[in-house]
Amino acid sequence: MTIDKTFDPAGIEARWYAHWESTSAFRPARDEAEPFTIVIPPPNVTGSLHIGHALDVTLQDILVRHARLQGKDALWVVGTDHAGIATQMVVERTIASQGLTRQELGREAFLDHVWEWKRQSGGTITRQLRRLGASCDWSNEQFTMDPHFSKAVTRVFVQLYRQGLLYRDKRLVNWDPHFRTAISDLEVETKETNGKFWHLAYPLADGTGTISVATTRPETMLADMAIAVNPSDERYTALIGKQVRLPITGRLIPIIADEHADPELGSGAVKITPGHDFNDFEVGKRAGFRPAEMLNMLDAEAKVTQTADGLIPADLVGVDRFEARAFVVKLLEEAGALEKVEDRVIQTPYGDRSGVVIEPWLTDQWYVDAKTLAGPALEAVRSGDIRVVPETWKKTWYNWLENIQPWCVSRQLWWGHQIPVWYDPDGNAYVAESEDEAQQQAGNKPIRRDEDVLDTWFSSALWPFGTLGWPDESETLKRHYPNDVLISGFDILFFWDARMAMQGLHFMGEKPWKTLYLHGLVRDQHGQKMSKSKGNTVDPLGLIDKYGADALRFTLAAMESQGRDIKLDEKRVEGYRNFATKLWNAARFAQANGIGGSATLEPPVATLAVNKWILAETVKTIQALDLAIADLRYDESANTIYHFVWDQFCDWYLELIKPVLSPLPLAGGVGGGPDISEISPADSPSPNPSREREGDQVETRAVAGWVLDQILVLLHPFMPFITEELWHALADREHDLILASWPMADARAIDPAASAEIEWLIRLVQEVRAARSELNVPPGAKLPLFVSDASAETAGRLDRQQATLSRLARLESIQLSAFTGTGAAQVVVDEATFALPLEGVIDLAAERARLAKGAEAAAKEAASLAGRLGNPAFVEKAKPEAVAKAREDHAAKSAEAERLRAALARLG
The missing domain is CATH 1.10.730.10 (Isoleucyl-tRNA Synthetase; Domain 1)
Incomplete structure (x- = not known):
């Protein structure tokens, strides 16, 4: 085949990818070869290829193609995640355009719509991965809602429950009032918002005075259960144990001692609302409040609901939380309990998909004892059984797993793995792998299934072995577990990587992968995080259209330096x-x-x-x-x-x-x-x-x-x-x-x-070319070359390479003798000196003047930049990019001055 004059990637890419896939080149039959296994971090089935995916997949494909070339039995497991909340949102939006809601459809009909959407639109990102050249085993593409994978998820839930590592509990969760579900920390975006700081005066029950507290959420005072002061704060020692009567509700609450209260912050006293604040929840538990006793003043839509003691005024019940805020502030002001209001920038949590403010909400959910599961995962990294690259991430791994909290795994959605728990009319729970099994446990009482589904991360934590056939003892599982490498962005180190390690070690008795490689984020050319709002996102498909997939892949690989964005x-x-x-x-x-x-x-x-x-x-x-x-x-x-x-x-x-x-x-x-x-x-x-x-x-x-x-x-x-x-x-x-x-x-x-x-030879040609270029010798001019102090070895090389040297350095002759005249450019290579006479070829005086002037100007600029960099005020106060630019310019000018001085010296 004659190679075309012009390189055009588009046609080449489409043709070869189709050929590879159709000939099963991505998964050749190599049953006797050494296995090599990698699993793709499953992208959301709703997703489209972004530049972070492109980096992640490129790094994996390099390793897989390399292993395949080494003759290994290379398996790259590919698939998508069902992405519970994201997919449900997409489908709800679709049916809303038809004038329907999922509640009107009912669960079964809604799920039919989801599966239909998946069949029609769920393959977008896998098609895009092909554009990038990902050589995955598409013949065994996985989906986290496939029957065999659902079987694995159910088995894990039931076994964890029977081992006492999974339980139902009442705790605070991140609650999304729009979707009316608990969400994970990963799905929460914290943004700075302009808010206020309300200072409130709560009267002591004995009428002897007031105690001041401050809050950014005054509406939550409707569910206050205590006032906390620091036990070392002498201002409040005498008040500990006394009671306060809350304005509006009239509820009596105690003043308690707790280290959470900071004497240096505000008045040193803080209101404690354990049902609506994560820190307060822990303070409340230390104070002896059981979660079941903690007051909840909001419903699933974040509207005010009556508390257990019935003390919230009827006019407030059913009011949206933000409308309630204005109402409560008005009532506090009327009661004389509002001392002052300050403007303040507040760190506010938002749902990354719903865009609404997330509410800490007290509710019953299913939890995994992550602390117990974390132990082997900690030890695997400490012992080197799991290699972490770069090693700097080990400290983060240790810190998170050593301080891990119970893992909330239930979600109030319809799309996902429905929790395998059934309840009888008395509220007794039966955990089983099937309804028949649960029915037997219930002694044929009528039972109903828990409506919640499992957190998406619960199922994806099983990816390294669930995709290989577990819980069945398949040959693929025996051969390809543990995986060789997991390549992941550091941003999902906790939410996915650590949980895979926990579940893999627990259920397989062995690490899920031998090496964990954590890459950085792809930022824009100025180092800024990419976002649609900034308008600095990069479309990898657009880059492929413009430059080809090979160019994009090579760019991402060449710029991937361990531990750096x-x-x-x-x-x-x-x-x-x-x-x-x-x-x-x-x-x-x-x-x-x-x-x-x-x-x-x-x-x-x-x-x-x-x-x-x-x-x-x-x-x-x-x-x-x-x-x-x-x-x-x-x-x-x-x-x-x-x-x-x-x-x-x-x-x-x-x-x-x-x-x-x-x-x-x-x-x-x-x-x-x-x-x-x-x-x-x-x-x-x-x-x-x-x-x-x-x-x-x-x-x-x-x-x-x-x-x-x-x-x-x-x-x-x-x-x-x-x-x-x-x-x-x-x-x-x-x-x-x-x-x-x-x-x-x-x-x-x-x-x-x-x-x-x-x-x-190469060094000599480079030196001669550099001298000609620096001294402005016309490109077509052929010059004689004089050689002095040449050893026998150099002379022999000159004899053997004279034709090549003459052609590449544009020489008319080579003479083994010293040049006795003046005005020659001189270069030294090893022991020999090589002279190029320039009299009559260039204006020597003008060239000397040009070089001297250029060297002086470059040195002057370099000195100015050095002074600027030596000024602590500039280095400490200027933007980092400005300091970096100054350093680059200083290095460049210094090098330029040195180069021009060297060129001047060559003229003798």
């Missing part, structure tokens, strides 16, 4: 698109010069130094890449292959072998001064130069083709589409590149002497 700049994506184009053009050059795919896995035999050098560089690249991938250093891996392809193969090797591949040998020689052959004897002329040249060409084509093959294999995990296309374009292959063999780092291919010679 990614500042994504579209120019980086454009730059890696140029890298792909560079590789494309290199392959076109190879094809045009008779270079095709290699016929062997072993490196070809080489005699020419340039071929020995590139073979050695290939082996070194394989070694470096193997180490970087093993250490999960994505940035190092990408940069290693990038620089090898761009710098060593494309810029140098292909340039160096052009004379070998050309039809006729280049003329040229070393003239003037001592004859090089006298210093370092050269080979005698070949009796048949054409045959020798033909042999060099055959060798070079074989080496170039082999190296290009290695490049395609090494680069494939990062850029799968272009590499597969070029793999087939260069030769008729027995198999696709996706199923090729990862190269071995064969140290036998390294010839130190040949490598040293070519590296010397």
